[in-house]
Amino acid sequence: MTSSADGNTANTAAADLPHDGLVAVVKWDCPTCELVAPVLADIEARGSLTVFTQDDPAFPEAVAAKVHDADLGFSWHHDIETVPTLMRFADGDEAGRIVGWMRSEWESFTGLDSLGEGLPEFHPGCGSLSVDPAHADALETRFGSSGLSARRVEFGSQEDIHEAMFDRGWSDGLPLVPPTAERVAAMLAGTSRAPDDLVANVAPDLADCTVEKAAVNAVMAGCRPEHFPVVLAALTAVCNDTFNMHGMLATTMPVGPVFIVNGPIARQIGMNSGINVFGQGNRANSTIGRAVQLIVRNVGGGRPGEVDRAALGQPGKVGFCFAEIEGGIETAPGSGDGDTGSGWDPLCTDFGFEAGANTVTAFPGEAPRSVVDQMSRDPESLARTMAAALNAIHHPKLVLGFDAILAVAPDHSRVFINSGWSRQQTALRINELTTRPGAELVRGAGGIAEGVPEFLAETDLSKFREGGLHLVHCGGGAGLFSAVIGGWVNGDVGSQPVCVEIDPWR
Known part of the structure; x- marks a missing residue:
């Protein structure tokens, strides 16, 4: 502080x-x-x-x-x-x-x-x-009895606090909010947990992160106290062997944690699930993911050029967080599209939670890429478009190793929903359409050296492992677009998505 x-x-x-x-x-x-x-x-x-x-x-x-x-x-x-x-x-x-x-x-x-x-x-x-x-x-x-124990860092009267925080290596490259004791105490009011409660051991240093340390970084990220329970849940989601934050930091691939929030809490804290859902302009979306990344940097020691070895990186590594459009829950204020529901079960149901639960899902993902189809009006045609776009993730001839999120905006989702296709049925059909003969995917096929080993030539291969494709409903209410968020190496040898419940802040 x-x-x-x-x-x-x-x-x-x-x-x-x-x-x-x-x-x-x-x-x-x-x-x-x-x-x-x-x-x-x-x-x-x-x-x-x-x-x-x-x-x-x-x-x-x-x-x-x-x-x-x-x-x-x-x-x-x-x-x-x-x-x-x-x-x-x-x-x-x-x-x-x-x-x-x-x-x-x-x-x-x-x-x-x-x-x-x-x-x-x-x-x-x-x-x-x-x-x-x-x-x-x-x-x-x-x-009072706030119980703050973090070391105070004193700045001189002529010292620029913002520049001093940059100089000390606390920043992700953007300006930080000074974490004064007053601001940290106000952030802690967003949770009933004690300041000295242990939240997680943060990779790569496996350093203990208490609620207070998380609050310090949430302040620096620009969070409000009502965002803090989501920060704590998101931190819990990435700090475990299943998500494998250490491995994702060390990879040279351009991936980072992507957070998807479900449940009434998204509306209550003003998250955006609509227009410009992956972009700027919404405070909760912009700061929650950033807070987790600052904790990984400042508590866990995960700094670019050190343990973080991404060859290219991507802007989402500053922080990538958004909410899903859900049935019965209107799009958050400021999203601009007025969509009032999905008709699809929310993402959290893929992980065993009931619709309506307050959850955050952590997905190891790259930057989103647009999928354009302005002509398809039947679900089969649109599913084929989605399959073709998904096949290109990382490399068209690499299969089974990478999960993906397919972010379906309302104008595309209506094509499926109005035809009676559930989210699960849509995902199943897209998975079928991404299954191709191994002979097309082996190394050297099509004049491309990259590909799967030759012994798989006689096998039909799906692009994704079972359960590896996740459909999320989000985006503006006008525009025949969707987006693909490719994953990192998934399964036991890499990282798997993790969904956790968010504790209420009161």
């Missing part, structure tokens, strides 16, 4: 804390406090009084025994909600208090008569600075 070296760190001195007697808490920017300033001077003159002033250290001028509560520590620790507050201490403990101004109460409380002659009988107080929204979060972080 970051902090500025010139920040206000003053604390109320222990010697200034009350042990016995009367204590008043005031602020200059309060009409009632200004009104009772002469009363406070009168109380001090006739007995004993210590005044804690929240804003102007010279207020009230007529009182000699005053302490500037510069960091609002006294006000916060004593739960001051209204000023003026008049308190009595005995043996170091509070023995009573009154708030605002009412002459009869002040006289009874202090045992002094004739207080504030000429003043109104009653005047309500003002809100304490310690409960002002401008200060409350910072005070809770500083003095």
Whole structure:
């Protein structure tokens, strides 16, 4: 976490804390406090009084025994909600208090008569600075039980924090949001999990990542607290032997984790499943995947040029996350297409979850590529187009080794849905259409050296392993386009998609 070296760190001195007697808490920017300033001077003159002033250290001028509560520590620790507050201490403990101004109460409380002659009988107080929204979060972080344990990184008053974060190697190449203690505490409010809970061991260093460390990186990525449960679930999905994040980092292929969110939570946090679904402009889509990638970089040590050995890479390695259009769940605000449902079961049902569950699926994928078919109006013709596009993944003659996502936009999905084809039926037919004779795929066939071994020449070969093709419904409501997201080496020797449930944030 970051902090500025010139920040206000003053604390109320222990010697200034009350042990016995009367204590008043005031602020200059309060009409009632200004009104009772002469009363406070009168109380001090006739007995004993210590005044804690929240804003102007010279207020009230007529009182000699005053302490500037510069960091609002006294006000916060004593739960001051209204000023003026008049308190009595005995043996170091509070023995009573009154708030605002009412002459009869002040006289009874202090045992002094004739207080504030000429003043109104009653005047309500003002809100304490310690409960002002401008200060409350910072005070809770500083003095409360947030449980933050991350090391603070101090920056000098003349140091550019954004450039300093770049220089320390924390960034993916884009600007970061400084992870101040206040911002990290606010991010942690997005989950009920304790800051020191272990989320995962992050590859390649297999370093422990706590909820707090994940929150630090989520802040830097630009997430909001309501996005944080999805970040935690997505991190869990990639940090296991099944997904094999270490292997995917080390490969020279241009792949990274692709996250697909299902369930009502996608709508609730404003994710985009519609127009420009893979593009810019939606905060949740843009920052959730980025947060996971920053955790892999900053906690796990997965940096490009080191363990990350991608020969080319691709823009999605900064962060690639989107939501699926689902039946009964409208497209998220800002998507622009107003599509109200799919008619297809959501992706999470491929992994044993019920439709309507809040899940995130991690898929080891490359960048999307467009599939254009503006002529097909029957499902068989369109399925053949999809099969032809999918056969080209990585190489037309390489089969069985690579999973894929077929992202089907609404104008294409309607062709299948209106003909009664379910998502599973569509995937099955496309799989059949991607099955080809081994003689066409062996090394040397077609004058191309690449291909499968010669012993497979007499075998019909499917492009994908069983269950390796995943159809996802997303995209704008106009445009006869779909997209293919090719996978990495899949199965036991590579990486397999992982789907996990998202814990609610409240």
